[in-house]
Amino acid sequence: MSSTDPVPRTDPAARPTGVSTPAGRLRAGARPPAVLLIPAAVAAAFALLPLGYLAVRSLERGPAFAWDVIANERTAQLLARSLTLAAVVVTACLLLGISLAWLTVRTALPGARAWSVLVTLPLAVPSYVAAFAWLSAFPDLVGFSGAALALTLVSFPYVYLPVTAVLRGADPAQEEVSRSLGHGPLKTFLRVTLPQVRPAAAGGSVLVALYVFSDFGAVSLMRYDTFTRGIYTSYRASFDRTPAAALSVVLVVMTVLLVAAEARTRGRAGHARTGAGTARPAVPAPLGRWRTPALAWCTAVTAVAVLTPLGTLGYWLAVGNSATWDPAGLLDTAGTTLAVAASGAALTTLLALPVGVIAARHHGRTAHLLEQSAYAGHALPGITVALSLVFFAVRYAEPLYQELPLLVCAYAVLFLPVAVGATRAAVLQSPPVLEEVARSLGRSPLRVLREVTVPLAAPGVAAGAALTFVVCMKELPATLLLRPTGMDTLATRLWTETGTGSFAAAAPYAAALILLAAVPSYLLGRHRT
């Protein structure tokens, strides 16, 4: 044990005696240990692959050509549209995600466990299915409002899940103190709970914003032109990769700016226990006369976000005559989907762990750079990420090309930030003092990570893994290009069936997708105590 630093590195100025502490600052400046740094650098390099590709493609015909594409009036216009849409969707997701998380975790809401599973289900609905569902019910809902509605309803769990994880792990003592001082539930929520969940909510918001930037399905059906739709159209209209690549670079710049801005506002947020003791479950807040409105709120959200797509599936089955039951095929496809999505989630979570821990525990340029790298490609449309992997694989990893490992890698590149965000929020919330104690007892950084950091952050990391699992399951554009020839996932089947308008035949695949996504939701819902 002589290789480890026997003296705990502490910063006396950052050790207040209060119940709430800006945990993120405790270890400011401390260099991440190699055991974190090296895997994090690997993950970052991985996530930066699409950027390398974009550099090659966008400069293929010289910087002047690329600049012509970028410095176009329409580029600015599309950018503004994407930003506006993202702002509205993020706001709505914060409202839905935080309110539902608080109601299901911290209050005596009847059926809280069931609600907590139900409200994560919309995540399993591909954005184009949601958009389709709404359009078939309300054909005039096209344009901005339709796109905003569909995107909000499929992405609010990005906020809900990490916030729930934080609320479950948070020390209820602070809230109890607040209550004992005579503050009502609302005031306690605003002044104690909300600051606690801020990092998780902010991380979720970034994911939602990046999801909105990268979405093609919903905006395309809703005919609302965004930046990503411009990129897709560029591929489809000119079969030319250079303009699409140049436009994608703008998305990357936008992403980096967004992530940097979020890191700045995050600042000193992050709350963890500094005192002794282990977490204990919070005593649910009584809802009193708010019981009915709270139930109504949960019912309304579930009805709108879950029942609409399910209702549409039922409608497809009822009216369509393309319905063909192929249980063996469905089972087979579901099995494949589970396997690739689980592998994708596992790889992504493993890669995200070191990045998330560094982002939570270390400040400074290296930490920022690593985190930003992990996010850099997340706003890119799936087709761009897929083409970049085609580019690298045929050159440097040909045996893997169109084989499962490459598809799993694609999922990791696409969804790394989903897992990083969840890990970071979870680590931020666990008290760094325990890690310091472990280190002072001579534990190596790896053992500290394994025995202290990860166990403390486990619920949050698990939430991230579940989230990644679900988004891998419904991924379409990269799966189409990179899957082994002949392999099908539920998402690709759904694409095939809806491509010929066989909605009834598509319904079982869509239903299976939602059903499978319910499994991680259910497991997370059970992980309450």
Place this chain on the structure above:
Amino acid sequence: MRRPSVRRLTALFAAALLIPAVAGCGVDEDDAGLVIYSGRNEKLVKPLLDELEKAVGTTVAVRYGESAELAAQIQEEGAKTKAGLFFSQDAGALGALSTKGLLEKLPQESLDKVDPAFRGGAGDWVGTSGRVRVLAYNPGQVTKVPDSVHDLVKPEWKGKIGYVPTNASFQAFVTGMRVLEGDDAARAWLGGLKANEPKVYDNNLKVLEGVGKGEVSLGLVNHYYWYEQVAEKGEAKVKSKIHFLPGGDPGALVNVAGVGLVKGGSQTPAAQKAVDFLLSEKAQKYFADDTKEYPLAAGVTSTVKNLPPLASLDAPKIDLGKLESLQETLKMLQDAGMV
């Protein structure tokens, strides 16, 4: 409670990472004699491609995707492409690969089976089936169907037209109009159409339904949607009718799905056999009967009831390879506020 959950998680991860290794054993395309990248939907062409496998006498593996995305993938793969044959939904994607020099020249006897109007100028791709732009109309509302899309900008059709501005076939038709009549004429026509406040639909089928229900009187669609509806519902239940435009009108554009041999795919002999199969009477009849498209190979006529023979149509003369770039069309549609 926490420690076991971590251990369980670790075990889950380990298991999950092992799954693809195990599952991967079952997937092996290397022994496939021919790999087809198909931009045509699996539901439409799988039965045909199963027949094709028997005809070429080697194993055939098919990757289904979107035509444009698959074209981009083939460009990215370059000389190391896995594709032997590219089966495209439209002529544009084939034209793009041809321009980039990624397609192999086809044997003359294969090309000669199809009218020169429906194959690539460089002899490196050939159309396999055709689709015609038509006007759908509601007979209860329209007594005299217009004979040209140019009539649609007249005030009498205000609010009575349904179309799908995002549909690739509609955009190909506008591109065709640009090629035939020039950009200014096309822009003016789009402006006129927009001023007539046409109703926007999601897809061609919805346009047909809209016409049938009388939501609009006229619709701009591809011909086979109507024949498919008739086949599914019976002619009595289909309330719309379709009109083939005469006089080489741009609204009567014939676009094709087609195939090209991909360079570097090293599957040339098998791919050539596949092309010949797709142009054979059996395959051409399949397109006519099952996908309700037009057979393109000489000597094969459609058996679909009421489908006029291709030769009888007065389609505009146009080099389909020129439909490759939709960029300017798209810009026009955007400027007109249509997409």
